[in-house]
Amino acid sequence: MQLEVNGSTVEVADMSATLLDVLRDVRPRLASVKDGCAPQGQCGCCTVLVDGEPRVACVTPARRVDGRAITTLEGLPDELRDAWSDAFTACGASQCGFCTPGILVRLAARVDGSTSLENALAAHLCRCTGWQTIREAVVDVRSPSPRAPRDLDAASRRATIEGRTPQHVGRDVALGCGGFAIDTVPDGARYAVPDGDGGWVLGDSLAEARRASGRIQGRRTTIAATAPLSLPPGEWTTTLRTSWVEPGYLEPDVAWCEPGGEPASSLANGGAFGAKQHSIVGDAARLLAAREARTVAVVLGREDTVRLGPKRPPMAIGLRADGSGVVRVARTAGIADAIRAVAPGLVVDEVDIAGPPTSADIRGAGWVEVAVAIAAATGATQITAANGATASSTVDLDAEDRGVIDVRVRCGAVLDEIVLRSYCIGAAHMAYSWVTSERLAVDATGAVHDLTIRSFGIVKAAETPRIAVTIEPDDGPPVNGSDAVFAAVALAVWRAHGLLSEWPCGR
Ligand code: FES
Ligand code: FES
Structure with missing residues (x-):
C-alpha cells in the first residue's frame, strides 16, 4: 500500500496497521499526531485530514486510506499553521499542548465555516484549558488582536508554578512539540506495554507490543458508580461524600531509558495535575533497558492509565x-x-x-x-x-x-x-x-x-x-x-x- 502523507509517498507493509500506527512511524517524526486513547477513537488527539476531511487516525485502518492524501498539522500551508498556532499561543489556548494539534487540524479544515464550532469541538477533549480560551483563539484567528510584547520565560515560570512540573510556553507547544517522551524515543528502541498481570510485553514497535499483549479494550460499564465511604457517625450540619475520580490527563504515561541511563521524564510539559509524580513508567523503563540491553520505551495506553494511575482519594x-x-x-x-x-x-x-x-x-x-x-x-x-x-x-x-x-x-x-x-x-x-x-x-x-x-x-x-x-x-x-x-x-x-x-x- 502507498499513502500520500503531506505530499510524500509512504509505503505501508503492515496490512493490519491503523493510520495512527503508520503516521507515528514516519521519519522524520510527525510529532503532531498524538495517541491519547487509541484505539478508543474518543479524544481527538490523533485527528488528521484524509483528502481534506478530518478523521481520527487511531480507528482508521491504513488499508482503507490506500492511495489517499493524508495531511497532518506539519503538512498544512505555513500561513495557516502559523496563524492558528499564533492565535492559540496569544490566547493561552494550549497548556500541555497534547490535544492541540488535533484540534488545530480540525479547526483549520473548517475555515469555510461549514461545521459549527460546537460540532468541531465535540470530537475533542482538552483537560487543561477549559475550552474558553480555545473559543477565543477561533475569534482571534479571524481577526488577530494586536500582539503586545510578551516575556515567554516569565510565562513559562507562571505555567510551571500552576502546573507544578516544568512547563514551557511558546508556539511549538501549540504545534504539539512540547517535548513529550513518546516523541523523543530513539529509533531502534523496543517498546513495552503492560500485560495486565503486573508484567510487560515487548515488541519492536508500539503496535507490535500492543498486538502481542492481546488486551481487550474496556468500555463503559453498567456497574453503578458510587461514593465508596460512609459518613463518620455524628450530628452534622454539612456532609459531603466524594467518589473515585480519574485525573483524566490526555497524555498517557511514557518513559524510555537506555541501558545504564536515566529515564526520560514522563512529565515533559504534561504535569497531569500531579498524577504523574510517581508514575511507574520511569523505573520500569530503567529495569527493562538493563534486562534487554537495549533502549526500551514503556508506554501506557488509555486503559492502562485508568487501571494503574492514581486517583483522588474518596x-x-x-x-x-x-x-x-x-x-x-x-x-x-x-x-x-x-x-x-x-x-x-x-x-x-x-x-x-x-x-x-x-x-x-x-x-x-x-x-x-x-x-x-x-x-x-x-x-x-x-x-x-x-x-x-x-x-x-x-x-x-x-x-x-x-x-x-x-x-x-x-x-x-x-x-x-x-x-x-x-x-x-x-x-x-x-x-x-x-x-x-x-x-x-x-x-x-x-x-x-x-x-x-x-x-x-x-x-x-x-x-x-x-x-x-x-x-x-x-x-x-x-x-x-x-x-x-x-x-x-x-x-x-x-x-x-x-x-x-x-x-x-x-x-
Ligand atoms: S481519538 Fe485517536 S487517540 Fe484518541
Ligand atoms: S492543552 Fe489540552 S489537554 Fe493539555
Whole structure:
C-alpha cells in the first residue's frame, strides 16, 4: 500500500496497521499526531485530514486510506499553521499542548465555516484549558488582536508554578512539540506495554507490543458508580461524600531509558495535575533497558492509565456549623498533612478500601475538599490555600449562553496574565466538571470498570459555562493560584446545586 502523507509517498507493509500506527512511524517524526486513547477513537488527539476531511487516525485502518492524501498539522500551508498556532499561543489556548494539534487540524479544515464550532469541538477533549480560551483563539484567528510584547520565560515560570512540573510556553507547544517522551524515543528502541498481570510485553514497535499483549479494550460499564465511604457517625450540619475520580490527563504515561541511563521524564510539559509524580513508567523503563540491553520505551495506553494511575482519594466529611468535625478518607500517603494544612482542628480518619491507587499529589487533593466543606458549613465565600493564594467565585448556571462562572484570584506577581488566566479557566472547568459530573465505577474488589476516556464524565465544550477571570494585583512572590480557583469554583458550583451531600451532584 502507498499513502500520500503531506505530499510524500509512504509505503505501508503492515496490512493490519491503523493510520495512527503508520503516521507515528514516519521519519522524520510527525510529532503532531498524538495517541491519547487509541484505539478508543474518543479524544481527538490523533485527528488528521484524509483528502481534506478530518478523521481520527487511531480507528482508521491504513488499508482503507490506500492511495489517499493524508495531511497532518506539519503538512498544512505555513500561513495557516502559523496563524492558528499564533492565535492559540496569544490566547493561552494550549497548556500541555497534547490535544492541540488535533484540534488545530480540525479547526483549520473548517475555515469555510461549514461545521459549527460546537460540532468541531465535540470530537475533542482538552483537560487543561477549559475550552474558553480555545473559543477565543477561533475569534482571534479571524481577526488577530494586536500582539503586545510578551516575556515567554516569565510565562513559562507562571505555567510551571500552576502546573507544578516544568512547563514551557511558546508556539511549538501549540504545534504539539512540547517535548513529550513518546516523541523523543530513539529509533531502534523496543517498546513495552503492560500485560495486565503486573508484567510487560515487548515488541519492536508500539503496535507490535500492543498486538502481542492481546488486551481487550474496556468500555463503559453498567456497574453503578458510587461514593465508596460512609459518613463518620455524628450530628452534622454539612456532609459531603466524594467518589473515585480519574485525573483524566490526555497524555498517557511514557518513559524510555537506555541501558545504564536515566529515564526520560514522563512529565515533559504534561504535569497531569500531579498524577504523574510517581508514575511507574520511569523505573520500569530503567529495569527493562538493563534486562534487554537495549533502549526500551514503556508506554501506557488509555486503559492502562485508568487501571494503574492514581486517583483522588474518596472522602466522607461530617462538619458542624462552626467548621469542626471529622474527615474520613481513603488511606493515602501525605493526605492527613494536606488536610491539616488548612484545617488543623479536624479529626482525620484514614480507612482502607478496595480500589485503584490514590495520591495526595493530585490537584489540591484533601485540602480542597475540606476547605470547600468548611466554607459551606460556615458560610464563607473566599478560599485561602495553604500557600496564601485566595480565590472566590460566583456561578449563574441560568445565564444566557450556557451560564457563567465568575472567578477572582490573588496569587502574587502575575508574571504572565495570559498564562495565569488560562490555568484559572482550566481549573474552573475541572472543578465544575468534578462537582457536577465526574466519577468512576469501581467494583467491590477494587477493579475500575470505566475505562474509556469518555466514560469519566468530563464536561464537554458545549456544556461548559462561560468563565470570566479577574486577577487581583499583588506584588508578593508568585504562588500557585489555580488550585485555590479550583476550590472556589467547586464551592460556588456546589452551592448552586443546593449543597447536596454527594458529588457528582448533576448539572
Ligand atoms: S487517540 Fe485517536 S481519538 Fe484518541
Ligand atoms: S492543552 Fe489540552 S489537554 Fe493539555
